[in-house]
Amino acid sequence: MAPAHQHHHNQHRHDQHHHTPHRHDQHSHDSGATPDGLPEILDLDAALFAPHLTALTGRIACLAGDDVRHIVDLGSGTGTGTFALLEQFPTARVTAVDSSPAMLERLVSAARERGLGDRVRTLEADAGAGLPGVADADLVWASASLHHLDDPATALAGIRAALRPGGLLAVAEVDGMPSFLPADGGPGELEARCRAALDGLHAERLPHRGADWGSLLTAAGFSVEQERAEPWELRAPLPEGAGRYAFLVFERIRGSLDGRVDADDLAALDRLIDGGPEDVRHRDDLVVRSTRRTWMARPARESAKA
Numbered sequence: 001m002a003p004a005h006q007h008h009h010n011q012h013r014h015d016q017h018h019h020t021p022h023r024h025d026q027h028s029h030d031s032g033a034t035p036d037g038l039p040e041i042l043d044l045d046a047a048l049f050a051p052h053l054t055a056l057t058g059r060i061a062c063l064a065g066d067d068v069r070h071i072v073d074l075g076s077g078t079g080t081g082t083f084a085l086l087e088q089f090p091t092a093r094v095t096a097v098d099s100s101p102a103m104l105e106r107l108v109s110a111a112r113e114r115g116l117g118d119r120v121r122t123l124e125a126d127a128g129a130g131l132p133g134v135a136d137a138d139l140v141w142a143s144a145s146l147h148h149l150d151d152p153a154t155a156l157a158g159i160r161a162a163l164r165p166g167g168l169l170a171v172a173e174v175d176g177m178p179s180f181l182p183a184d185g186g187p188g189e190l191e192a193r194c195r196a197a198l199d200g201l202h203a204e205r206l207p208h209r210g211a212d213w214g215s216l217l218t219a220a221g222f223s224v225e226q227e228r229a230e231p232w233e234l235r236a237p238l239p240e241g242a243g244r245y246a247f248l249v250f251e252r253i254r255g256s257l258d259g260r261v262d263a264d265d266l267a268a269l270d271r272l273i274d275g276g277p278e279d280v281r282h283r284d285d286l287v288v289r290s291t292r293r294t295w296m297a298r299p300a301r302e303s304a305k306a
Contacts (some may be wrong), residue, residue, distance in 0.1 A: 005291060015130065016278050018259055021029050026144055028151075028176060029278075030145075032078050033132045035118060037079050037248050037251065037252065038167065038204050038252075039077075039106060039250065040248060041248045041252070042077050042078045042080060042243065042260070043078055043080075043090075043279065044241045044244060044245040044248070045080070045089060045245065046078070046080035046084075046238050046241070047231055047241055048073035048234060048245060048288065049234075049240060049244060049290075050084075052230075052232045052292075053080070053081075053084050054087075054088075054297060056230075057084045057085055057087075057291070058087040058088065059226075059296075060085075060088070060139070060141070060168070060170045060296070061089065063087075063090050063168055063170075063225065063226065063296050064168045066137065066192075067092065067138065067213045068089045068091075068138040068139050069092050069093070069138055070092065070093060070094050070095070070137050070139075071086075071089065071093070071094045071095070071112075071137065071138065071139045071140075071141065072094070072095045072097060072131065072134055072136050072139070072140045072141065072162060073085065073094055073095070073096045073129055073138045073141050074099065074126065074140055074141065074145050074159070075095050075096060075097065075098060075142060075143065075144065075145025076098045076103070076104070076106055076107055076122075077096070077100075077103050077107070077108050078094035078103060078106055078110065079084055079096065079107040079111065079120075079215050079268070080143075081114065081141050081143050082094045082096050082107060082111070082120060083110070083111075083116070085116065085141060086116055086119055086120075090130070091137075092119070092138070093119045093120070093121070094119065094120050094121075095121050095122070095134060095137070096108075096120060096121070096122045096123070097122075097123045097124075097125055097127060097131065097134075098122070098123075098124065098125075099124065099125070099127075100124075101124055106118070107122065108120065108122060110244060117276070120124055124173040126150065127145070127154045127155055127159075128149045128150055128151055128154060129154075129158070129266075130158035131159070131161075131162045131215070132193070132266075133156050134162040135161075135162060135164075136162075136163075136164040136167075137163050137164065137167055137170050137212060138163075138164060138167050138168070138289065139167060139169075139170065139271065140159050140162065140168070140169045140170070141170050141172075142159070142169070142171050142172070143171075143173075144170040144172065144173060144174055146171060146173070146211075146213065147191070152211065152216050152220075153220055156216065156217065156220035156221075156222070157220055157221070158219050160220060160221055160222065160299050162296075163299055164192070164212075164270075165297075165299065166298060167296070167298065167299065168220060168296060168298055169217070169297045169298070170294065170295075170296055170297070171213055171217070171294065171295040171297070172265070172292055172293070172294045173213065173292070173293050173294075174290055174291070174292055174293075175179075175229070175290070175292075176198070176291075177194070177195055177198055177253065178196055178249060178250065178288060178289060178290040179287075179288075179289045179290075180246040180249070180250075180280060180286050180287065180288055180289075181283075181285070181286070182229035182285050182287070190268050190269070193261065193265060194253055194261070194265070194269070197241060197260050197261050198253065198256065199256050200260075200282070201257075201260065208222070208287040209237065213293075213295050214227050214295055221261060221299060221300050222298065222299060223297060223298050223299075223300040223301075224296070224297045225296050225297060226294070226295070226296040227293075227294070227295050227296075228293070229291055229293045229294075230291065230292050230293075230294070231289065231290075231291050232289070232290045232291070232299060233287065233288065233290075234287065234288040234289075234294055235287050236284070236286075238285075238286060238288065242286060243280055243281035243282070243283070243286065244281065245288070246280040246281070246286055246288070247272075247279070247280050247281050250272045250273050250280060251273050253269065254269045254270065254273060264303075297305055
């Protein structure tokens with residue numbers, strides 16, 4: 001990512017770019033503070049969940065087949081999906097699509113550092129208005145990006161037009177913000193209240209978050225071949241960066257919820273990021289949990305649509 005968006009991304013100051021999100025494999029960072037922290041969140045998410053993403057791209061490869069040459073990463077953000085898919089499909093090239101030139105510049109720089117610059121091209125575009133110049137893609141990867149679009153039907157029609165007949169669309173979405181704290185007791189209850197408050201905020205700003213993408217894909221002329229919900233979980237010993245990841249997510253949550261939760265909860269959020277004994281970077285009870293929902297679909301044959 002998200003994924004993705006996720007990444008979205010590519011996830012951005014997410015409300016800023018709600019037409020074409022950055023990729024967010026973490027896609028749940030639709031909160032508001034410190035937009036400059038988003039790239040680090042996306043990169044940490046990619047590193048922490050790399051084994052899970054490898055398993056997911058392996059499943060995509062099984063469905064997509066061996067002849068994948070052109071991949072579109074829709075809402076590419078810092079390139080989590082781009083690089084995972086380039087590794088999975090060693091002869092393919094990727095068109096990374098994002099609305100943020102800063103994200104695309106970061107992705108291009110990372111591609112060059114990895115020696116992959118000749119396999120990546122970028123497209124600064126609003127996916128809600130189509131994918132100009134993109135045709136005959138073998139695979140479109142949309143991680144934590146579709147829920148940012150104002151008009152999913154129009155966007156899905158554009159994706160369908162960009163795919164070759166028989167091409168594969170892989171959609172990944174995240175089920176809300178990741179959770180980090182023990183479910184029992186005060187910290188877990190605080191996290192639950194934050195999740196509920198963020199859900200209310202997202203309902204206002206991102207009306208398609210949590211949508212039934214299976215139905216939307218079918219209505220847009222796709223045939224859904226696979227749909228899954230998978231818990232992604234990391235337990236102790238946690239990989240390096242998990243505490244920093246939790247800190248950045250809570251920092252964004254704190255900025256988003258200012259004025260939307262009571263003063264006691266804001267103070268409790270402050271203690272999670274203030275460097276003191278309750279700071280998430282110092283805790284030894286963190287568990288990183290996230291649910292990724294995926295849909296694999298192909299353009300339905302014309303005869304099937306008739």
